[in-house]
Amino acid sequence: MHTLQTCQQLDATDPLAALRDQFTLPEGVIYLDGNSLGVLPKTAAARVAEAVTEEWGQGLIRSWNSAGWFSLPQRLGDKIARLVGAKPGELVATDSTSINLYKVLSAALHIAGEDAPARKLIVSERSNFPTDLYIAEALCKERGYRLQLVEPDEIAAALTPEVAVLMLTHVNYRTGAMHDMAAVTAAAHAAGILTVWDLAHSAGAVPVDLNGAGADFSIGCGYKYLNGGPGAPAFVWVHPRHADRFWQPLAGWWGHASPFAFTPDYQPAPGIGRYLCGTQPILNMTALDCGLDTVLAAEPLGGMAALRAKSLALTDLFIALVAQRCGGHGIGLATPRDHAARGSQVCLTREHGLGGADSGAFAIVQALIARGVIGDYRAGDGGAHKDILRFGLTPLYIGFADVWHAVEHLRQVLESGEWQQPAFNQKHAVT
Ligand SMILES: *Cc1c(COP(=O)(O)O)cnc(C)c1O
Numbered sequence: 001m002h003t004l005q006t007c008q009q010l011d012a013t014d015p016l017a018a019l020r021d022q023f024t025l026p027e028g029v030i031y032l033d034g035n036s037l038g039v040l041p042k043t044a045a046a047r048v049a050e051a052v053t054e055e056w057g058q059g060l061i062r063s064w065n066s067a068g069w070f071s072l073p074q075r076l077g078d079k080i081a082r083l084v085g086a087k088p089g090e091l092v093a094t095d096s097t098s099i100n101l102y103k104v105l106s107a108a109l110h111i112a113g114e115d116a117p118a119r120k121l122i123v124s125e126r127s128n129f130p131t132d133l134y135i136a137e138a139l140c141k142e143r144g145y146r147l148q149l150v151e152p153d154e155i156a157a158a159l160t161p162e163v164a165v166l167m168l169t170h171v172n173y174r175t176g177a178m179h180d181m182a183a184v185t186a187a188a189h190a191a192g193i194l195t196v197w198d199l200a201h202s203a204g205a206v207p208v209d210l211n212g213a214g215a216d217f218s219i220g221c222g223y224k225y226l227n228g229g230p231g232a233p234a235f236v237w238v239h240p241r242h243a244d245r246f247w248q249p250l251a252g253w254w255g256h257a258s259p260f261a262f263t264p265d266y267q268p269a270p271g272i273g274r275y276l277c278g279t280q281p282i283l284n285m286t287a288l289d290c291g292l293d294t295v296l297a298a299e300p301l302g303g304m305a306a307l308r309a310k311s312l313a314l315t316d317l318f319i320a321l322v323a324q325r326c327g328g329h330g331i332g333l334a335t336p337r338d339h340a341a342r343g344s345q346v347c348l349t350r351e352h353g354l355g356g357a358d359s360g361a362f363a364i365v366q367a368l369i370a371r372g373v374i375g376d377y378r379a380g381d382g383g384a385h386k387d388i389l390r391f392g393l394t395p396l397y398i399g400f401a402d403v404w405h406a407v408e409h410l411r412q413v414l415e416s417g418e419w420q421q422p423a424f425n426q427k428h429a430v431t
Pocket of ligand 1: 099169173200201
C-alpha cells in the first residue's frame with residue numbers, strides 16, 4: 001500500500017531530488033507533460049537575454065565567431081550525443097524533427113536504391129506519430145515507394161525481402177511502449193533492411209545506445225525531455241558508415257564543405273556536417289543549450305541510468321496508485337507493465353460507453369488541468385486505438401509525492417464527475 005507518507009519518504013531519500021532546483025516551475029502545478037514541452041531551466045531567461053543584448057546587440061555579426069554561434073549545431077550535437085550513445089562529431093542539433101526525418105529517410109532510400117533496388121517498401125507502425133507517417137508518405141510518392149503500416153506485434157513478420165527501410169519511433173507517443181532498439185535493428189539488418197529511429201520520446205528520457213545497437217539513422221526532438229523550449233532545434237545522427245555516402249536532399253550552404261568559399265557548386269561537408277541546411281535559429285539554440293545542461297547535470301549522479309531508475313519507480317508508482325485508488329471508472333492501462341518495454345510516460349485509456357459515445361478522456365484531462373495537474377489527451381481512432389490520457393513522468397523535476405497528488409486529483413475528478421461540466425468538453429486548436 002502506498003500512502004502520501006511513503007511517497008514523501010521516497011522523495012526524502014531520492015538522490016536526484018536536488019535536480020529539480022534547476023527549473024522554474026509555476027506554483028500549484030504538477031507538470032506531467034514534459035514529454036510534449038519540457039519546462040523552463042532557471043538559466044535560460046538570463047542566458048537568452050545575454051544572447052540578445054550582448055551577442056546580438058553589441059557583438060552584431062562578429063558574434064558568429066566571437067560568441068561561437070557558427071559552431072552551435074556541432075557543440076550542442078556533442079552534448080546530445082552523450083545522451084544517446086553517439087560519439088562526438090556524429091550528431092548535429094538543427095532544424096525540426098520533421099525536416100530531419102525527411103533528410104535521413106531520403107538518404108536511407110538512396111542507399112537502399114543503390115544496394116537493393118528491388119526493395120520498394122517502407123515499414124512503420126500504424127500508431128507512429130503522424131508527422132513521421134506523412135513525411136514517409138510524401139517521400140514514397142516522390143520516389144515510387146510504398147508505405148506499409150503494421151501493429152507492433154506484426155513488425156517481425158513484416159521484415160520481408162521487399163522492404164528497404166524500417167522507420168520506427170523508439171518510444172510510442174500514444175502508449176509509452178518502447179522497442180528493443182538493438183534487437184529490432186539486428187532483425188532488420190539480418191533481413192537486409194535499414195533502420196530509421198525517431199528518439200522524440202527517448203532522448204533525455206531513457207538510456208539509448210545508437211552505436212551499440214548498430215542503428216543506421218536517427219532523429220529526435222529538442223523541446224520535449226531535453227527542455228530546449230518551444231520550437232527548439234531537433235537533432236540528427238547518421239552512422240559514420242553511411243554519413244558520407246549521399247547528399248541529403250536539402251543541400252544548403254551550411255552543409256557545404258566550405259560555405260564561405262561561396263562556390264557555385266555544392267561540395268558536401270564530410271560526415272554529419274552535410275546534414276545541416278541553412279542559418280540556424282541562434283536564440284532557440286541558446287535556450288536548448290541551457291536545457292541540455294539540465295539533463296547533463298545528472299551525469300555525476302549516475303546519468304541516464306540513474307534517471308531511468310527513478311523514471312521507472314515513478315511510472316510504477318503511478319500505475320499502482322491508479323489501480324489502488326481509481327477503480328470502477330473504466331480506466332485501463334495502455335503502457336506496458338514490463339520495464340524493458342516502457343518509456344517514461346503512463347498512458348491510461350477510458351472505456352467508451354461510460355461517458356456516452358465519448359470516452360470522456362478529453363474532459364477528464366481538462367478537469368485535471370483546471371486543478372493544476374497538466375497532462376494531455378491523444379484522440380483514439382474509434383477502434384483498436386483508444387482515447388488516451390497521457391502523463392509524462394520526468395525524473396528531473398517530478399517527485400513521488402507529486403505522483404501521489406496527481407492520482408488523488410484524478411480520483412476526485414472521476415468520483416465527483418466534475419469532468420462532465422460543459423467547459424471541460426470544449427476543444428481548442430492544440431490538445
Ligand atoms: C513530437 C514528435 C515529433 C515532432 O516533430 P516536429 O517537427 O518537431 O513538429 C515528431 N515525431 C515524433 C515521434 C514526435 O513525438
